Amino acid sequence: xxxxxxxxxxxxxxxxxxxxxxxxxxxxxxxxxxxxxxxxxxxxxxxxxxxxxxxxxxxxxxxxxxxxxxxxxxxxxxxxxxxxxxxxxxxxxxxxxxxxxxxxxxxxxxxxxxxxxxxxxxxxxxxxxxxxxxxxxxxxxxxxxxxxxxxxxxxxxxxxxxxxxxxxxxxxxxxxxxxxxxxxxxxxxxxxxxxxxxxxxxxxxxxxxxxxxxxxxxxxxxxxxxxxxxxxxxxxxxxxxxxxxxxxxxxxxxxxxxxxxxxxxxxxxxxxxxxxxxxxxxxxxxxxxxxxxxxxxxxxxxxxxxxxxxxxxxxxxxxxxxxxxxxxxxxxxxxxxxxxxxxxxxxxxxxxxxxxxxxxxxxxxxxxxxxxxxxxxxxxxxxxxx
Ligand SMILES: Nc1ncnc2c1ncn2[C@@H]1O[C@H](COP(=O)(O)OP(=O)(O)O)[C@@H](O)[C@H]1O
Ligand SMILES: [Mg+2]
Numbered sequence: 558x559x560x561x562x563x564x565x566x567x568x569x570x571x572x573x574x575x576x577x578x579x580x581x582x583x584x585x586x587x588x589x590x591x592x593x594x595x596x597x598x599x600x601x602x603x604x605x606x607x608x609x610x611x612x613x614x615x616x617x618x619x620x621x622x623x624x625x626x627x628x629x630x631x632x633x634x635x636x637x638x639x640x641x642x643x644x645x646x647x648x649x650x651x652x653x654x655x656x657x658x659x660x661x662x663x664x665x666x667x668x669x670x671x672x673x674x675x676x677x678x679x680x681x682x683x684x685x686x687x688x689x690x691x692x693x694x695x696x697x698x699x700x701x702x703x704x705x706x707x708x709x710x711x712x713x714x715x716x717x718x719x720x721x722x723x724x725x726x727x728x729x730x731x732x733x734x735x736x737x738x739x740x741x742x743x744x745x746x747x748x749x750x751x752x753x754x755x756x757x758x759x760x761x762x763x764x765x766x767x768x769x770x771x772x773x774x775x776x777x778x779x780x781x782x783x784x785x786x787x788x789x790x791x792x793x794x795x796x797x798x799x800x801x802x803x804x805x806x807x808x809x810x811x812x813x814x815x816x817x818x819x820x821x822x823x824x825x826x827x828x829x830x831x832x833x834x835x836x837x838x839x840x841x842x843x844x845x846x847x848x849x850x851x852x853x854x855x856x857x858x859x860x861x862x863x864x865x866x867x868x869x870x871x872x873x874x875x876x877x878x879x880x881x882x883x884x885x886x887x888x889x890x891x892x893x894x895x896x897x898x899x900x901x902x903x904x905x906x907x908x909x910x911x912x913x914x915x916x917x918x919x920x921x922x923x924x925x926x927x928x929x930x931x932x933x934x935x936x937x938x939x940x941x942x943x
Pocket of ligand 1: 586588589590591593913914931932933
């Protein structure tokens with residue numbers, strides 16, 4: 558059980574069952590306590606027995622502070638920072654030293670170019686698959702898909718260079734893009750499987766804040782590849798563990814996932830799964846929330862406006878933690894998540910919320926609604942000073 562805080566009326570603890578895989582949404586206006594609550598959830602998950610693996614996707618760069626105690630006077634939880642790209646260029650030396658003093662492990666992660674489909678490469682470079690640049694790009698990737706050992710950006714450059722069907726100007730334009738992608742130091746054909754690295758004894762924080770928000774959906778690309786990598790590994794493990802079916806008294810028993818359950822916490826989730834527009838991460842995350850429960854994959858999405866999250870994903874949520882909302886449109890979007898068992902509409906509950914950290918919990922699993930004060934953090938919240 559995760560203890561989120563106390564009920565505003567009864568003062569009893571408000572809990573959430575985390576013994577099985579779940580999809581949760583945390584919403585609220587800016588400054589209402591979403592990131593703080595995400596931190597509380599991460600602390601609670603970390604303390605579960607047995608503990609799941611926890612991976613926080615951090616587009617703002619505020620979760621490494623969980624390595625400190627709430628008042629920053631001592632140590633908090635063991636944090637491992639996953640850095641897409643080169644840490645020594647991503648952080649100034651004093652910050653890296655600070656991480657070291659706090660015991661934060663900084664680990665570089667890279668992506669395999671071969672994990673991206675020809676279409677996804679085009680989308681990444683914002684190329685239409687129906688125009689010469691996109692066609693040539695897709696052809697170059699396609700020509701390498703049979704390479705069993707995977708391929709590097711250098712191999713892609715060679716493929717473009719030696720494409721007999723592409724014109725020189727097309728080649729030049731693609732080579733420019735590939736050279737830019739090389740400069741991010743993000744790709745590596747030999748990139749290790751992330752699943753092997755995630756363990757329950759640390760909090761893993763994927764720091765997307767170091768990636769330029771505007772550059773070709775780089776953040777979405779990273780999350781897409783991380784999510785796909787983990788989903789594939791968990792799904793495959795589950796498939797392998799299924800047969801032979803265990804029969805007890807003639808009834809099939811559903812075997813647990815052979816892997817440690819994994820919770821993916823995504824702050825500012827609308828960056829990755831916006832309603833009405835596509836991102837590279839969207840498909841991977843939709844698959845995660847729709848098909849992830851059986852293999853043991855959970856997800857918590859925090860976003861300012863519930864209406865800005867993809868509705869397909871939102872409909873998969875089995876619990877909602879709604880902080881204060883004032884904007885009419887956001888209130889209406891949240892209100893659509895009202896449930897029959899609630900007594901009155903969600904907007905009525907939301908109206909009674911006061912300061913930051915107060916929230917309405919709508920829990921489909923127990924068909925329960927509670928108004929709560931989210932508990933204080935044990936670790937430092939990095940969001941307040943931003
Ligand atoms: N449960 C809480 N208890 C006490 N203070 C809180 C709580 N939740 C949020 N706050 C305060 O509100 C501020 C904003 O919260 P934050 O989670 O950063 O907002 P946002 O919704 O924008 O992510 C925090 O810096 C903190 O001071
Ligand atoms: Mg926030």
